[in-house]
Amino acid sequence: MTIGDLSPAAERSLRGIVDRMLPADDFPSGWESGLDRFLDGILRTEPAARLDWIAPGIAALDAEAGLRAEGMTFADLGEAEQDDLLAALASGTSRAAWPMPAQDFVDLFARLCAQGFYGDPGNGGNRDAVSWDMVGYRQLAPGVAWPATEPATGPTVTIGGLRPRYDAIVIGAGAGGGIAACVLAEAGMTVLLVERGSALSSDELRLDHLRSERSVTGYPTKTGGSATGDPRVILDGSNEKTVYPPDSRWSANAMTVGGGTRVYGAQAWRFCPEDFRMASIYGVPEGSTLADWPIDYDELEPWYDRAEWELGVSGAAGGDRYAGARTRDYPMPPVERNPGAQILADAADRLGLLTGPVPLLINSVQRDGRPACVLCGACVGFACQAAAKNGSQNTVIPRALATGRCDLLTGVQAERVLANGDGRATGVAVVTEVDGEIVRRDVTADRIVVAAGAIESARLLLNSATLTEPTGLGNARDQVGRNLQAHVYAGAIGLFDEVVRDSTGPGPSVATNDFRHGNPGLVGGGMLANDFVPTPLNVWDTLTGLGAIERFGAASKLGMRRLWSRMQMIFGPLQEVPNADSRVQVDAEVRDRFGIRVAKLSGDIHPEDRRGARFLADRAEEWLLETGAHTVFRTTADDRPAGPSGGQHQAGTLRMGEDPETSATDRWGRVWGHDNVLIADGSVHVTNGGVNPVLTIAALAYRNADRMAEDWLAGR
Numbered sequence: 002m003t004i005g006d007l008s009p010a011a012e013r014s015l016r017g018i019v020d021r022m023l024p025a026d027d028f029p030s031g032w033e034s035g036l037d038r039f040l041d042g043i044l045r046t047e048p049a050a051r052l053d054w055i056a057p058g059i060a061a062l063d064a065e066a067g068l069r070a071e072g073m074t075f076a077d078l079g080e081a082e083q084d085d086l087l088a089a090l091a092s093g094t095s096r097a098a099w100p101m102p103a104q105d106f107v108d109l110f111a112r113l114c115a116q117g118f119y120g121d122p123g124n125g126g127n128r129d130a131v132s133w134d135m136v137g138y139r140q141l142a143p144g145v146a147w148p149a150t151e152p153a154t155g156p157t158v159t160i161g162g163l164r165p166r167y168d169a170i171v172i173g174a175g176a177g178g179g180i181a182a183c184v185l186a187e188a189g190m191t192v193l194l195v196e197r198g199s200a201l202s203s204d205e206l207r208l209d210h211l212r213s214e215r216s217v218t219g220y221p222t223k224t225g226g227s228a229t230g231d232p233r234v235i236l237d238g239s240n241e242k243t244v245y246p247p248d249s250r251w252s253a254n255a256m257t258v259g260g261g262t263r264v265y266g267a268q269a270w271r272f273c274p275e276d277f278r279m280a281s282i283y284g285v286p287e288g289s290t291l292a293d294w295p296i297d298y299d300e301l302e303p304w305y306d307r308a309e310w311e312l313g314v315s316g317a318a319g320g321d322r323y324a325g326a327r328t329r330d331y332p333m334p335p336v337e338r339n340p341g342a343q344i345l346a347d348a349a350d351r352l353g354l355l356t357g358p359v360p361l362l363i364n365s366v367q368r369d370g371r372p373a374c375v376l377c378g379a380c381v382g383f384a385c386q387a388a389a390k391n392g393s394q395n396t397v398i399p400r401a402l403a404t405g406r407c408d409l410l411t412g413v414q415a416e417r418v419l420a421n422g423d424g425r426a427t428g429v430a431v432v433t434e435v436d437g438e439i440v441r442r443d444v445t446a447d448r449i450v451v452a453a454g455a456i457e458s459a460r461l462l463l464n465s466a467t468l469t470e471p472t473g474l475g476n477a478r479d480q481v482g483r484n485l486q487a488h489v490y491a492g493a494i495g496l497f498d499e500v501v502r503d504s505t506g507p508g509p510s511v512a513t514n515d516f517r518h519g520n521p522g523l524v525g526g527g528m529l530a531n532d533f534v535p536t537p538l539n540v541w542d543t544l545t546g547l548g549a550i551e552r553f554g555a556a557s558k559l560g561m562r563r564l565w566s567r568m569q570m571i572f573g574p575l576q577e578v579p580n581a582d583s584r585v586q587v588d589a590e591v592r593d594r595f596g597i598r599v600a601k602l603s604g605d606i607h608p609e610d611r612r613g614a615r616f617l618a619d620r621a622e623e624w625l626l627e628t629g630a631h632t633v634f635r636t637t638a639d640d641r642p643a644g645p646s647g648g649q650h651q652a653g654t655l656r657m658g659e660d661p662e663t664s665a666t667d668r669w670g671r672v673w674g675h676d677n678v679l680i681a682d683g684s685v686h687v688t689n690g691g692v693n694p695v696l697t698i699a700a701l702a703y704r705n706a707d708r709m710a711e712d713w714l715a716g717r
């Protein structure tokens with residue numbers, strides 16, 4: 002059944018609901034702007050849109066109308082009466098018999114109407130981007146066109162065509178894995194780079210505002226993992242729940258060639274010297290595993306420099322009180338500052354805060370054969386349609402493939418690291434589906450690099466039991482999977498009387514690092530910056546969630562029209578205090594579509610993180626008030642449901658250290674007891690800094706893969 006199958010009377014009522022939720026004013030009504038086409042598409046394709054509710058819900062709504070005026074349907078009521086009925090239902094007052102809670106039905110419609118009206122026209126609604134004109138959002142500046150689209154960095158080999166053996170197998174073609182593959186292949190090694198996701202071109206990753214890695218709809222994304230075949234288990238108190246993508250508790254990053262870097266926001270911060278010495282500076286808070294890194298900032302600095310220059314970072318030194326010494330400045334100047342950032346920078350000056358630009362893995366000028374950023378308004382969560390964002394898929398992986406020594410295998414999952422009796426890894430067991438058949442294969446290699454992201458890398462080792470380590474490779478001391486951490490995000494949203502921003506992307510262009518450390522009574526802290534240009538749909542979700550605007554009706558539309566351009570968001574990642582109970586295990590029962598035991602996530606953030614989040618939110622609030630905001634909403638971790646921190650900044654599950662009793666890998670990221678197994682992703686972070694993690698993941702991958710290549714060259 003679709004909309005076309007509704008009776009004419011029910012379709013009239015449907016139109017009535019849509020047009021009261023989005024009434025015509027200076028801009029068209031919901032129906033006039035294409036909501037019929039949108040609903041037809043979304044109800045067919047997305048189970049979460051609840052096609053099964055539509056006909057019975059409309060019938061119940063018509064029954065409500067009949068109770069108000071005998072013989073009438075919803076469509077027959079006057080507009081004021083329709084508004085009154087919807088408001089009553091939304092507040093929980095209903096009289097007719099409903100097959101679902103009436104409130105939920107109205108809420109579903111409010112969400113569907115917002116998705117159709119504020120989402121991208123490619124989803125059928127928002128004809129001629131009419132709502133974007135209304136709020137002042139645009140994807141591209143007038144006169145700017147997208148450059149030619151970027152093809153996928155696709156597979157070069159199939160599971161049936163692998164070499165008999167490789168010098169190294171790299172598991173995961175994300176941030177760290179792409180770099181490791183490049184370093185090893187350029188050093189002369191034969192490398193198999195195996196990625197469970199598929200290779201996706203920019204065309205396949207079009208700017209879909211309903212299905213990006215930052216969209217709020219809960220609809221599956223192309224990079225988010227299988228919504229049926231990839232469960233995880235969440236231990237919530239004493240209850241275990243099985244969850245699937247895109248449930249946020251599943252804790253996704255992106256799964257495709259490029260991993261998170263295919264769709265990330267590309268903020269490219271270095272950790273500062275203090276971040277490597279957290280326990281020395283702050284002690285070890287009770288209930289935490291806060292620790293120093295086995296290396297310091299100076300040891301990593303040359304590798305930060307290499308990452309910035311080889312991948313391509315735009316930025317400017319200075320403007321950061323805690324920044325460590327640098328070999329040289331960034332390879333590209335900062336991306337142009339957007340108009341809204343200037344008033345924030347001025348206010349920060351008045352508060353005595355030091356600010357600077359946000360470093361980005363985005364071309365601010367043409368570089369490496371790819372164009373400069375076109376400053377579009379659709380950056381974070383989307384693949385860059387201008388190919389100006391630098392991810393592993395368009396930098397290091399093509400370089401690795403160009404050597405002719407690296408094979409890229411996509412859509413294939415590493416199941417287990419294989420090891421012999423004395424603990425030396427000998428290869429990787431991989432699995433995939435070909436023409437509906439499950440195909441398994443053991444691939445032989447001298448060295449293994451695990452870079453599957455902090456949750457999947459831990460899962461992989463735990464699933465790689467040996468005779469001497471029956472609970473998982475490198476897990477004799479029960480360290481694998483512990484210390485799962487990411488970033489609690491904290492900050493504030495300010496509403497202004499004046500227009501304070503436009504759609505000039507990417508968005509983050511003014512930051513203060515003053516609160517990364519040195520905050521009285523606090524362990525660490527975090528960076529604060531203005532946020533990415535938000536999509537209108539995400540703004541609707543945020544403002545309605547805060548109660549700043551109504552969820553539907555004339556006032557809601559006016560609120561969006563007024564506030565999209567009159568709000569500023571200042572947020573930052575708080576450095577979390579890790580704890581050993583926040584962890585990845587493998588579940589004894591639940592298996593994925595290949596029959597492999599899945600990750601079980603348990604634990605919670607440390608209480609210190611909730612305090613830290615309040616502190617950062619306070620600082621963001623002060624900044625916004627000084628900028629002229631009349632209303633500020635703070636975002637802290639106080640209402641955060643219990644559960645470990647994971648998701649896009651996941652890290653820490655195979656932390657480096659000097660002592661195998663308290664770490665899973667040595668100071669070179671090698672699994673204790675298995676010198677030929679290197680971890681090259683966020684798992685090795687001891688702590689995760691008060692800034693976004695990817696540049697540190699990259700620097701460590703360069704350093705540690707370089708060491709592996711040296712060992713190989715030296716025959717060690």
Ligand SMILES: Cc1cc2nc3c(=O)[nH]c(=O)nc-3n(C[C@H](O)[C@H](O)[C@H](O)COP(=O)(O)OP(=O)(O)OC[C@H]3O[C@@H](n4cnc5c(N)ncnc54)[C@H](O)[C@@H]3O)c2cc1C
Binds near residue numbers: 178196197
């Ligand atoms: C929307 C979004 C915005 C972000 N913005 C920023 C930002 O602005 N700045 C920043 O620093 N970070 C950002 N991040 C986070 C950043 O992308 C990650 O920190 C980074 O990509 C992690 O690198 P990694 O090497 O640990 O893992 P990933 O990049 O996640 O790569 C792991 C890869 O391994 C693959 N894989 C997993 N299991 C297997 C298996 N068993 N076999 C084969 N392959 C497997 C996955 O599919 C994936 O491709 C963002 C992420 C997202 C999604």
